[in-house]
Amino acid sequence: MKKALLDTNILSYFLRGELQVVTKLSEYQQFHSNLTFSILTYYEIKSGLLYKDAGKLLQQFEILANGSEILPLDLEIANVASIIYTDLRQRGLLITPIDLLIAASAIQHDCVLITANIKHFQNIFNLEYDNWAAPPLS
Numbered sequence: 001m002k003k004a005l006l007d008t009n010i011l012s013y014f015l016r017g018e019l020q021v022v023t024k025l026s027e028y029q030q031f032h033s034n035l036t037f038s039i040l041t042y043y044e045i046k047s048g049l050l051y052k053d054a055g056k057l058l059q060q061f062e063i064l065a066n067g068s069e070i071l072p073l074d075l076e077i078a079n080v081a082s083i084i085y086t087d088l089r090q091r092g093l094l095i096t097p098i099d100l101l102i103a104a105s106a107i108q109h110d111c112v113l114i115t116a117n118i119k120h121f122q123n124i125f126n127l128e129y130d131n132w133a134a135p136p137l138s
Helices: 008-015 019-028 039-051 055-066 075-090 097-108
Strands: 004-006 036-038 069-071 112-114
Touching (some): 004 008, 004 097, 008 019, 008 039, 008 055, 036 097, 039 055, 039 069, 039 097, 075 097, 097 112
Parallel strands (some): 004 112, 036 069
C-alpha cells in the first residue's frame, strides 16, 4: 500500500470516529507505522478545535500529531504548487492556496492524497488521490 497524505477532512472524520475512515486508517496502519499529513492540515485542525473550544478532541489530536509524520512546506513544494496553480489558472480552474500546497506536498513526497473533496483535486495532473470517506463500491 502506497504512502498516504491525509487531507484535513479525512483527519477530521477520523477524529470524530467516522467508521469508514477509521476502518481504512486501521487497514493502512498494517502497512505504515504512522500517519502523514501536511503542516497546513495540522494548522486547519488545530485552529478549528481551538475555535470550537473542543478540549478533549484537541488533546486527542495532539497525541495523534506527536506520533505522525507532519510534512513541512519547503521550496520544492512551493515550486510544484506554482506549476499546479499556473496550469489550473490557464484552464480556468482554481482551488484554494491551502489545497494547492497540500496537493503539491502529496506529489513532491510521492503520496496518495486521501481526501473527501475529490472535486478540489481531480484536475491536478500527476496527483494520485482516493476518498476513504466514500462507501465502498459493490
